Amino acid sequence: MVAQEFTVDLSKPLVFQVGHLGEAYQEWIHQPIVSKEGPRFFANDFLEFLTCTVWWAVPAIWLPVVCWFVTMSIRMGHTIPEVALMVGTGVFLWTLIEYTLHRFLFHMKTKTxxxxxAHYLLHGCHHKHPMDGLRLVFPPAAAAILCVLFWNLVKLFATPSTAPALFGGGLLGYVMYDCTHYYLHHGQPSKNPVRNLKLDHMNHHFRVQNKGFGITSKLWDIVFGTLPPSQISGKTS
Structure with a gap:
């Protein structure tokens, strides 16, 4: 625990405590507690319920939505190869969105x-309790709000017939991201490239928090020079 006037009581709901840490908050969240037992966020049971999500809820809820959007473009006259290209483009764009959100939003510096x-709810909780299995994937209610925003954004620059498949591809990329993220924490991959992804992500949590922002791919870490030191030096462990 950081040496300062306010001390977080881990036996009580955390969300409305962490703000009092002020400038010490950033140091506090990067002192991880490695336990599969997650903390209590809220005293209110309903709010607490909304913060907990089992990993399989992500593909169960969102893959049917992906299929629906993709078939929209097919029904509008596009061929299967054309739609496959749109979906692939959407997945590719997601990898950049994933990297950008993780680097610049999830790791923004806060002190008020x-x-x-807000930061603790968004991402700080994950760094403080990285093995909390019920808070590794994004809650569906919050994801639905973001889906509406992104769908309207896609419609601004895509045609009516290509927008559904592009959005479906982006949503598929998100599903891949959340499932991969869960596996990197709780799985034990023995072969590359997944083993290296796990090593990079564990480095991000426990060694160098300002490197390794890609989860499903290292591409943008390579492009923007944020590979973890182990990968820069060519080591894999």
């Missing part, structure tokens, strides 16, 4: 009460 509180 409400900024700390």
């Amino acid at each position: 009460y409400w900024a700390n509180t």
